Amino acid sequence: MIAERARQSGETVVVRLAARGDGVTADGRYLPGAVPGDRIVGEDVMPGPHRAAPVCEHFGRCGGCQLQHGDEEVLANFVKGRVVGALQSAGVEAEMVADPHLSPPRSRRRAAMRAEMRDGTLALGFNEESSRAVVDLQECHVLTPDLFTLAQELRPILSALMPKRWICGVTLTEATGGADILISNLSPSREVVHAFAEWEPTIPVARVSVEDGGRTDIVLQRGKPVQTFGGVDVAMPPATFLQATADGEAALVAAALDFTSGAGRVADLFCGLGTFALPLSAEAEVLAADAAGPAVAALEAAARRAKRRVRTLHRDLFRRPMTAKELAGYGAVVLDPPRAGAKAQVEALAASKVPVVAYVSCNPSTFARDAATLVRGGYALTEVRPIGQFRWSTHVELAARFVR
Numbered sequence: 484m485i486a487e488r489a490r491q492s493g494e495t496v497v498v499r500l501a502a503r504g505d506g507v508t509a510d511g512r513y514l515p516g517a518v519p520g521d522r523i524v525g526e527d528v529m530p531g532p533h534r535a536a537p538v539c540e541h542f543g544r545c546g547g548c549q550l551q552h553g554d555e556e557v558l559a560n561f562v563k564g565r566v567v568g569a570l571q572s573a574g575v576e577a578e579m580v581a582d583p584h585l586s587p588p589r590s591r592r593r594a595a596m597r598a599e600m601r602d603g604t605l606a607l608g609f610n611e612e613s614s615r616a617v618v619d620l621q622e623c624h625v626l627t628p629d630l631f632t633l634a635q636e637l638r639p640i641l642s643a644l645m646p647k648r649w650i651c652g653v654t655l656t657e658a659t660g661g662a663d664i665l666i667s668n669l670s671p672s673r674e675v676v677h678a679f680a681e682w683e684p685t686i687p688v689a690r691v692s693v694e695d696g697g698r699t700d701i702v703l704q705r706g707k708p709v710q711t712f713g714g715v716d717v718a719m720p721p722a723t724f725l726q727a728t729a730d731g732e733a734a735l736v737a738a739a740l741d742f743t744s745g746a747g748r749v750a751d752l753f754c755g756l757g758t759f760a761l762p763l764s765a766e767a768e769v770l771a772a773d774a775a776g777p778a779v780a781a782l783e784a785a786a787r788r789a790k791r792r793v794r795t796l797h798r799d800l801f802r803r804p805m806t807a808k809e810l811a812g813y814g815a816v817v818l819d820p821p822r823a824g825a826k827a828q829v830e831a832l833a834a835s836k837v838p839v840v841a842y843v844s845c846n847p848s849t850f851a852r853d854a855a856t857l858v859r860g861g862y863a864l865t866e867v868r869p870i871g872q873f874r875w876s877t878h879v880e881l882a883a884r885f886v887r
């Protein structure tokens with residue numbers, strides 16, 4: 484619409500956002516900070532009707548959000564446009580691309596932050612947009628209020644425990660039974676154990692672990708962090724993956740269930756804790772595979788306890804993808820790989836006879852590459868649902884259905 488109006492009026496306007504969030508004009512100029520609808524007059528960018536006032540004082544510096552200066556239409560078009568653009572670049576046509584699902588503000592229930600001590604002063608937050616320096620967050624509009632409060636309440640303890648010049652990773656995850664906290668680059672010294680034993684945060688904390696040199700130790704356990712998938716409780720091992728927002732997870736699970744409905748036997752590849760495997764197992768017999776041993780073990784125990792038909796497989800699917808022969812007899816495959824995509828696994832799928840593939844992706848570019856492989860193997864891309872779990876960021880996710 485914006486591009487068409489601009490063409491008719493002969494004006495230079497910003498018509499879309501590039502993958503990294505820069506405004507792009509119809510004649511291909513990249514303008515940081517501009518949004519679709521802005522007009523270009525000489526060297527100046529004149530704000531247009533799709534501008535929004537950024538809600539956070541850290542916007543522009545904090546790498547957590549790149550798009551607070553655009554309205555809801557800009558955000559939705561960006562999420563959909565990223566998916567459509569990546570598919571076009573890979574030469575793949577989708578029969579249907581749905582309107583995107585966007586997670587609301589203050590809904591992120593899992594966050595990987597960084598804590599940096601600079602000459603005895605702590606900064607806790609996300610990396611700066613343009614450097615690895617940490618922005619010291621005084622407010623945040625993406626984290627749930629509880630998670631933000633918890634981060635603030637960690638400050639005194641981190642300031643006391645971290646050396647004067649030091650960096651730690653701080654991963655916070657909400658869970659039933661209390662939050663799960665993982666601090667990396669901190670050793671499990673007596674001082675650390677004592678400090679957390681005396682810590683009285685206002686938000687319930689189930690567990691604190693520290694990771695140092697590849698080894699993870701629990702330094703505080705007050706409860707069991709549990710996630711529930713498809714009505715089944717799963718005990719979370721430290722540092723396991725969880726979809727960033729509850730509503731984003733619900734949208735992805737709904738897509739996986741719709742796309743594989745009636746499949747009978749389903750393979751859930753890159754299954755994690757069973758986000759898809761457990762809801763799917765209410766109707767189907769599920770094989771769930773992942774390279775993360777503790778996650779696979781937690782899923783297996785939970786499925787056995789709940790008497791769900793889930794068989795687990797601990798396997799590196801990059802090095803040893805499930806072969807076409809192993810996948811014979813499955814009515815559908817759900818796959819949800821990391822950002823690198825699933826090149827080898829998708830090549831095996833392209834050579835298989837599996838009737839339906841439900842592909843959940845956190846990277847439209849590697850998804851589009853893998854989609855081209857599936858299409859070359861005889862699949863049609865019948866539906867794509869873009870999902871913006873990371874509101875105001877350039878990070879885009881999706882669920883897609885391929886049918887043979």
Ligand SMILES: C[S@@+](CC[C@H](N)C(=O)[O-])C[C@H]1O[C@@H](n2cnc3c(N)ncnc32)[C@H](O)[C@@H]1O
Binds near residue numbers: 725754778798800
């Ligand atoms: C995006 S997460 C998805 C997890 C799960 N489907 C969910 O929604 O919670 C990607 C998963 O891929 C797994 N993974 C990463 N590399 C892998 C590999 N080479 N082989 C198998 N699984 C791998 C991770 O352990 C992680 O559970």
